[in-house]
Amino acid sequence: MADRFAARAALLAVPVALSLALAGCGRMPGILPAAPADGAPSSAGPPPSSGASLAKLDPCTLLSPQDRSTAGLTVQGKPKTIGEARACDWTVPSTFGLTVTLDEVNGLANLDVSKGKRTKKDVGSHQALQVSGRNGTCAVLLDVGGAASVQVDVNNASFADSALACSRASEVAGLLEPKLP
Template structure:
C-alpha cells in the first residue's frame, strides 16, 4: 500500500521530533503543489512580528494547559525562528515565526489544508485525518508578510484528531499575542 506524502510543511515538526533523540539540528522543507487561496479577510494588523520570540509565546501556565512540562528549546528552521518542546514518548510541539512568508505565501497541499479562523485571525489547518499519522499544523497569518506556525506530532504517529486538538489549543493561546 502506497501512502500519499504529507504536506512538506509538517516536515519541520517531524524532523524536530526525530532530532530530539539524536541531538542534531533539523532543516526546513516547505513545498507543495499549489499555494492556498489568499485569506478572505486581512489579519488584525499588517505589522510583521519583528523580533517575536516563539519561546515566549506560551507562559508557564499555558504550557501546562497544552500538556507541556518543560521550557522550549530555541532553534532555527531555515529563516524561521522556532521553539521546540518535546514530551518524551508522547508528542512534540514546535512554534515557528516566519517573517518572510505571510499566510497567502505558504504552500500546502489543497487536500489537507483548510481555511479556519483562530480568534479574529485567518488561519490554515493542515492535517490528513484519513492518514491518521498523528500530525497537525495550524498556520496563523501575522501581518501581510509573516506567519506563525504551530506544528504538533504525536510520537506514535497516530491520533491526528488529538494532534489537531492540541494544535488548536496552542493556536488559541498564541493568537492574541501576535501583532
C-alpha cells in the same frame, strides 16, 4: 549471542528514531515556503512591517508557564531556526512534539500546503489554515498580515491520531493568538 545483540540493538533503535523524529518536529512535512510562480529563486529581502512586529516576539516565551501547563507541555522549549525563521521546540517524551515558528517572510499565501487535508478557520481575530497530515501530524498556520505567519506544528509520538494532533495544535494556536500582532 549475536541474536541477543541484534535484538537489543533493534529495541534501542526505536527510541532513538522516535526522539530524532520528535526533536526535528520543525515543520510538518509538506509545509514549506512555496516556490515563486515564475520559477525564479525566492529572495527574502527585508521583512514587511507586519513581520517587523514579529521580530519583537520570542517563540520560546510566547507560552506562559500557565499556557504550557494547559497545553500539556511539561518541558522547557528549545530555540531553533528553520530556514530563516525563528522557532521553538518542545518535546514531551513519549507523548508529542510541538514547534512554534515565527516566519517573517512567508505569509500563508507563500506556504506550500499542497499535502494534507486543509481547513480554513479563524483563531481569535486571525485567519488560519489547519493542515492535517498523516501519522499523527497537524499544523495550524496563522496569518499575521502580509508576508508573515505563525506556524504551530504538532507531531504525536505514536505517529497516529491526527485528530488529537489537530486538537493540540488548535489549543496552542488559541493560547498564542492574543499575543500576536
